[in-house]
Amino acid sequence: MQNIFQSLPEAFFKPLTSKYKKEYADCIQLIFNTFKPEISYGVNREIVVSILEAYFIEDEVEMFMEDSEQLITDPRGKANEVIRVLRECGWIEYESAESHQINIILFEYAIPIIESFNAIIKQDEAEYQGIISQIHATLQNKDLYSKPYELILKGARENTNRLVSELKKLSSSIKRHMDRQTNEMDAADVLELFFTYHQNIGSKAYLRMKTSENISYFRSAIIEKLEDFLSSPDLMNRAVAGFMEVEQEESEEAAYDELVSMIRDMKTAFYRLDDIIRDIDIKHSRYMKNAVMRARFLLSTGSNMEGKIQQILGILADELNKADNKGIYEDAEEELQLLFHIYPQQFMDIESFRTIPVQKQDNLVDDMSDGNVMSEEERNLYKEAMKSKNQARFSRKNVNQYVMEVLGNRERMKASALPLNDQRDLIRLIYIGIYGNHRANTYKIERSRNQIEVNGYRFPDFEILKIKGDYRV
Numbered sequence: 001m002q003n004i005f006q007s008l009p010e011a012f013f014k015p016l017t018s019k020y021k022k023e024y025a026d027c028i029q030l031i032f033n034t035f036k037p038e039i040s041y042g043v044n045r046e047i048v049v050s051i052l053e054a055y056f057i058e059d060e061v062e063m064f065m066e067d068s069e070q071l072i073t074d075p076r077g078k079a080n081e082v083i084r085v086l087r088e089c090g091w092i093e094y095e096s097a098e099s100h101q102i103n104i105i106l107f108e109y110a111i112p113i114i115e116s117f118n119a120i121i122k123q124d125e126a127e128y129q130g131i132i133s134q135i136h137a138t139l140q141n142k143d144l145y146s147k148p149y150e151l152i153l154k155g156a157r158e159n160t161n162r163l164v165s166e167l168k169k170l171s172s173s174i175k176r177h178m179d180r181q182t183n184e185m186d187a188a189d190v191l192e193l194f195f196t197y198h199q200n201i202g203s204k205a206y207l208r209m210k211t212s213e214n215i216s217y218f219r220s221a222i223i224e225k226l227e228d229f230l231s232s233p234d235l236m237n238r239a240v241a242g243f244m245e246v247e248q249e250e251s252e253e254a255a256y257d258e259l260v261s262m263i264r265d266m267k268t269a270f271y272r273l274d275d276i277i278r279d280i281d282i283k284h285s286r287y288m289k290n291a292v293m294r295a296r297f298l299l300s301t302g303s304n305m306e307g308k309i310q311q312i313l314g315i316l317a318d319e320l321n322k323a324d325n326k327g328i329y330e331d332a333e334e335e336l337q338l339l340f341h342i343y344p345q346q347f348m349d350i351e352s353f354r355t356i357p358v359q360k361q362d363n364l365v366d367d368m369s370d371g372n373v374m375s376e377e378e379r380n381l382y383k384e385a386m387k388s389k390n391q392a393r394f395s396r397k398n399v400n401q402y403v404m405e406v407l408g409n410r411e412r413m414k415a416s417a418l419p420l421n422d423q424r425d426l427i428r429l430i431y432i433g434i435y436g437n438h439r440a441n442t443y444k445i446e447r448s449r450n451q452i453e454v455n456g457y458r459f460p461d462f463e464i465l466k467i468k469g470d471y472r473v
Contacts, residue, residue: 007109009090014377022062025117027052027082032114041094045083082414131163136218139225148235149242153262160266171283191382209367219270226263231449231458236375252254255450394431396438403443403464412465415445420454433462442467 017023028053034043046158051343056075072078083104087091091110095103103157106114138144142153208226229235236259372380386458391398407413415432436445 011089012091012110014089014405015085015091021063023056023059023087023136026055026059028086028114029117030055031086031092031104032118038243042103044097045094045102045104048083048104049076049079055079067127105235128163128166131166132222133219135159136164136222139222145235145238147238147242148229149259150246151237153229153239153259154246157262157266160269164269164273164276167280171276171280219273223267223270226267229263230260231451233449236449296421394428394440396435399428399431399435400441400443401426404443407443407464407466410466412463415453415459415462415464416454420457425455429459432464436462436464460473 015028018024031048034051046058047419051278056078072081083092089092092106095105097103128327138152138156138159141152162215228347229239236256239259240252240255243249243259244252247255247256247258249258405435406418415429418429433445433447435441436443436450443463446465447462448460450461451458
């Protein structure tokens with residue numbers, strides 16, 4: 001398994017774990033922003049030094065050289081030290097230009113890491129319908145079907161993975177979004193939200209997803225187009241050729257299997273969107289309820305147990321926060337100490353913390369009457385009915401036995417030669433393919449891409465081969 005540290009220099013993260021990690025992070029951001037107006041990730045070294053020097057003029061942090069105790073006080077010296085460390089750790093490198101000036105270039109592996117930092121800082125949330133509309137528009141564009149893998153399937157897979165990833169990120173972050181908003185509100189404001197949903201509570205992406213950006217809008221059309229790919233030999237052949245060229249795959253069979261797996265994974269992802277959204281809804285409801293309960297506790301001043309505890313904690317907090325009571329390890333007043341004596345409860349009532357258990361009684365089982373006992377004849381009829389039912393099941397053993405009977409003395413035959421008169425025959429044919437390569441069978445199958453239609457049923461034909469040896473079922 002490929003590890004990220006096999007692709008990065010050993011000291012790559014050293015600047016971000018040093019004493020001056022904040023300054024290094026800011027300088028990396030400034031250097032990255034310097035490259036934006038350029039045609040490449042390279043810029044004159046003097047320009048970078050000037051930008052970092054201006055940063056250190058405002059930030060008067062005392063900075064030492066990383067490998068010595070030498071203090072650097074000059075802003076330009078700090079800028080040069082940052083460039084030296086970033087170069088040694090593999091973030092940047094020097095490049096000589098045609099005019100003999102020295103340019104600073106950013107290594108390609110550092111770019112996605114810095115972009116990830118920016119995304120975390122900005123906390124941007126995805127436009128879900130925008131992602132789905134891109135997938136839908138790509139699949140609907142007939143001009144792109146000349147190269148179905150390069151222009152359609154590859155991009156559709158990337159956008160599908162991005163959509164699922166963004167929804168999972170929303171599921172993971174919805175608690176943090178909600179806590180961040182409700183912690184800054186008064187208890188009364190949070191309670192008001194219990195009745196009227198506010199767009200600033202939780203994630204704004206969640207609100208858009210439930211209103212204007214319903215992600216199910218294009219789903220049916222997308223799934224239909226993906227199914228068209230699987231049912232079109234011409235499209236699949238062109239897609240296989242494109243896959244082999246782009247992904248450097250030499251085996252046509254492996255390329256076909258990869259494409260089929262890719263398309264089925266995309267279909268599965270769109271079918272599972274409802275499960276992901278349901279999980280988000282459950283978490284949203286739970287965390288919203290927790291915020292409301294926290295607000296109710298803060299507002300509770302009644303005479304019940306919850307209100308009494310809240311008043312006691314409030315009085316204690318006021319006393320301990322006074323100027324003359326800041327030492328938390330000092331002896332408290334005797335009256336305060338008495339409040340911490342908690343005695344076990346001797347009875348239970350509606351104010352108890354513990355739930356009153358429900359008493360259960362074990363009832364005597366009535367004796368079975370002789371009238372409910374099956375006779376020998378009824379028992380035999382029941383056994384025959386169960387035997388017939390088991391013989392009608394599409395179990396592996398039954399399917400294997402059926403195939404052996406149909407093959408007879410033949411060594412192989414086409415699946416299209418099997419009887420296919422009704423839905424039960426079609427189901428049996430499917431099970432023959434499913435059980436085809438089971439090690440306990442006495443037959444195996446060889447698949448093909450040849451689509452065939454028999455009595456209105458369309459399926460990829462395959463060959464059934466008898467395995468020589470003992471019957472192993």
